[in-house]
Amino acid sequence: MPYRIPFNKPFIVGKELYYISQSVLQCQTSGDGLYTKKAQELMKRNFGACDILLTTSCTTALDLAAILADLKEGDEVILPSFTFSSTANAFLLRGARPVFVDCRRDTLNIDENLIESAITSRTRAIAPVHYAGVGCEMDAIAAIAQKHELVVIEDAAQGVNARYKGRYLGTIGDIGAYSFHETKNFICGEGGAIVLNREELVERAEIVREKGTNRTRFFRGEVDKYTWVDIGSSLLPSDILAAFLYAQLENMDLITSKREAIYRLYETGLEPLASRGLLVSQLSRLIVNQTITCFTLC
Numbered sequence: 001m002p003y004r005i006p007f008n009k010p011f012i013v014g015k016e017l018y019y020i021s022q023s024v025l026q027c028q029t030s031g032d033g034l035y036t037k038k039a040q041e042l043m044k045r046n047f048g049a050c051d052i053l054l055t056t057s058c059t060t061a062l063d064l065a066a067i068l069a070d071l072k073e074g075d076e077v078i079l080p081s082f083t084f085s086s087t088a089n090a091f092l093l094r095g096a097r098p099v100f101v102d103c104r105r106d107t108l109n110i111d112e113n114l115i116e117s118a119i120t121s122r123t124r125a126i127a128p129v130h131y132a133g134v135g136c137e138m139d140a141i142a143a144i145a146q147k148h149e150l151v152v153i154e155d156a157a158q159g160v161n162a163r164y165k166g167r168y169l170g171t172i173g174d175i176g177a178y179s180f181h182e183t184k185n186f187i188c189g190e191g192g193a194i195v196l197n198r199e200e201l202v203e204r205a206e207i208v209r210e211k212g213t214n215r216t217r218f219f220r221g222e223v224d225k226y227t228w229v230d231i232g233s234s235l236l237p238s239d240i241l242a243a244f245l246y247a248q249l250e251n252m253d254l255i256t257s258k259r260e261a262i263y264r265l266y267e268t269g270l271e272p273l274a275s276r277g278l279l280v281s282q283l284s285r286l287i288v289n290q291t292i293t294c295f296t297l298c
């Protein structure tokens, strides 16, 4: 039998199972418990954002972002032609039209030079995707967004703890979305987070994430009872998953250095193919961004 290289393997690096047992023993297994708060605080502190809220996935974080951007039927959103279905679905679900823009050959990210020609009077947002954790040209994208008054929603599913010019991916646009799916860098099975970079987005995000109620304000003691105030869904992950995730977030640098070591192993092994021009390695950029590794077959 030939050995098949697995696409990914779930892994444990620290106190994942201990924190899960704590969450169960303390009877805090629903959303927004102790470990959700700890995970959110750790990311806010490390990355710098107005707020970061855990969600059930990056997909639901993008759905929430599209609601916060107030997209309506007929609005247009610019996104790269090379991405995952969730980036487009979030906008389609609001009745908006995804407008695909071609990618750069070097980074496989949206070609910032092609964005302006795709803008029409209906364009409302740009959704750059940081493929393999390599940052898009965010300075150019921010300048275009400012000029045309567009919302920037970063799909940073693959870019947690990675940087563009010193700033953390997901914290540069108006809103960012992270994934903690089993195939990503930092995992909890299924999970995600929304990154809110404008204070005025926070309250509505809390409401939509809590089934359209102001329950989060109630738990903070800001209202004496909670009620239905807006559209929404159930976007809080169980605190059991947040417990697993928190242990991973405590070890982000360790996880990244292990991934880098594995990358080096592949790089050495695949060198004969690369030197014959059959394979392109994206290592140099990835070291700068401290994130996952990627090879492109020619």
Ligand SMILES: *Cc1c(COP(=O)(O)O)cnc(C)c1O
Pocket: 056, 057, 058, 059, 060, 083, 084, 086, 087, 129, 155, 157, 158, 178, 179, 180, 181, 191, 192
């Ligand atoms: C993985 C991924 C998603 C979806 O993430 P989930 O957490 O599985 O919903 C969205 N966008 C991109 C670019 C991804 O790589």
